[in-house]
Amino acid sequence: MKHVKLPIALMVALLLVAAPYFVARAPAATVGPVTDRIGVVKINKGQPITIAYWLVIAGPDASLGVDSRRGIEIAIDDKKTVAGFSVKLIGEDSGCNAEGGVTAATKLAANKAIVAAIGSNCSSEALPGAPILWKAGLVTVSPSNTAVSLTAPNRGPDYGGYLRTAHSDSVQGKVAAEFAFKVLKTKKLATIHDGSPYAEQLANVAADVFSRLAGAGSVVAREAISPTDTDMRPVLTKIAAAKPDLIFYPVFIAAGGFITRQAKEVAGLEKVKLMSADGTFSPDFYKAGGDAVVGVYHTSPDLAALAARAGGTYKAFLTKHQKKYGEKPLSAFHAHAYDAAMMIFTAIEKVGKKDAQGNLYIGRNALRDALFATKNFKGMTGNLTCSEFGDCADPVIAVYISNSSDPAKWNPGVEPKKIYP
């Protein structure tokens, strides 16, 4: 028995000594020429730089994510190489809900080859997902999250690696309320949100601004549904009892389609005006809403104004998009996604260091700092300067009206037609 114990003891000791090799690296790491507080990605010469997206590419809101993904793909085509390396794009579907965001973020966080992430689309995904990525040292730039709280000063250190090129809804909600009050002469406003951070915060900003403009009691209903609801008639019936002039429902495509169609069927709402927001700004909304979308107002980024500011690059982008995918952009955030990708590429070039063999080293925290230090970046959506809380957008919001319900006619600015400002 005795001579068995000794080898076992030796083995245990050996394992204990070797253990640190198997456990995750300690936070501070030095690899090659780079030392970084949270980790370093090494890319061997000849290998591509991996960028990952987490966007909603399946289900009723797929147009939102596919649109953003195409923006990234065109940015990669345009950029060709980053610091002499090619770029590989991988990604996960994030489902436009919190669970999907967590699943996608967890999968990306487990992949140590990823340098940076682009996403998410829906704020509900980013709220739980962004901290998971940042814990793994991954910085993420969102092309379309607009919930106010994501870049609020009190967002906390968990969101330290989160930036966005999309506008904050404090801007969009204000435009919606001002348009309703000044142009539509709305006296009584009703809002509907779906409980997601995006919809709830946008509806609340619009309602608050509107009640400041039109006086107390002018917001007659603040209702909510859940994103998977299909029968909106009961809640619309309840709203009808408050007799609003305008219903503002910044929700997503599926629920937005149900509300648009069913509002016409509820007694008392035949004449009421409807206004939706950038979450439904897609030809798919025409499909979902059918003929009922004619006359619906939308708030969304003013792509035409952005195009004028960017000095021709947006036009070139649209040509490339048409050539590559054979159709017009599917939603409103392709340009923001393009800028997010370009910002990441620029930051990688700024912080990436090469060794004698030509391998590339990127410090994760350095990359994060470089992104937050973005100043006067000439993007397709304007001059981007990132605040210390990750707000990089240079927003212009417009209001559009739908005059047709044919998805094939979708051409923002013309159909739906821009009417404000």
Place this chain on the structure above:
Amino acid sequence: MQRSFLQRFSIVGLYLWGFRISVLLIVLWGSFGTFQAGCPSVFTLCAFKSRYSADVWLDLLVYGLSQGSVYALIALGYTMVYGILRMINFAHGDVFMAGAYTAYYLAAAFGRAGFLNRHPLLSLAAVLALAMITAMSIALVLERVAYRPLRRAPRLIPLISAIGASFFIEYAFRGFFGSGFQAYPEWQIFKGEWAIAGVGILRTQAVVIVAAVALMVVLYGFVMRTKTGTAMRAVSEDLEVASLMGIDVDRVIVITFGIGGAAAGAAGVLYALVFKQVHFFMGFFPGIKAFTAAVLGGIGNIPGAMLGGVFLGIFESMGPILILEGLRVPGIYPTGIPAPYQLKDVIAFTMLVMVLIFRPSGILGERLATKKA
């Protein structure tokens, strides 16, 4: 030996009674609050004169009935399979999706050709037939591939198989028809309202209610009056004894799956008639709701499933206004719970709990041999 009242008394029993009474009180207090809102005195009930007129309540009832009849049609499939195999067929919601999604392509083709509005009833019948045949075939394949090999296995195993089958159907359809959604074309004759006994009812909803009731009557007649139906009831009573009596159990099970699938396919088209959107994941939530309806009505019981579906639909459409809006909590919610429709599902499932704590076997109970339960 009869125990005295005090001997039967227990802490758990007391707790359960307390719970029942408090839930009941909340529901009564909320409903009273809603009906009494805007009344001059606390002790006068001025329902229908306050914020919501009688028309509003009637509209809500119709919305609930039409949503509920779709739930009821799906719930039939759950309850029939449970009655015979003691198994929850969790892929049933996806059978519903398969019918609606496949028939969309026929409806869209009819819409493009203009056939939809030239022969509205004929085209509706064709779309319904295609949906029912598709859903039935998928249900039959499901039974053959995913459930029959596991019939002798412990009860949990077919359940896991059902969940796997559910994912398989969803993602197979995602592969076939894409990850986006499609919108059903509109039948012009079903636009607008019909005035029935002075009450305006949306035409689509009237069609859904009538079609669902007709299908359920036919189904009930089939199970109660025909030879095959009698065999089905015999198998659900006791599978082994039924097979000893010369009933072909496999055949009965196949017929059950077929009928359940066809009902789900029809429900899919009726659902699409009211809501228009179809996508590969659309079966999940109606499936869960229909399962709830089946449990609510007493799982294994066919009229119970119908009743459960209708009840659930009405709870969902009326509950939030009726109960939550009247729940005025001084200091916190002086005007009732805000945005009550967000809590529609909470109401639906609370009602389920309510029914189950008073009648653990569902509204109509379970008419099955006790030894199998």
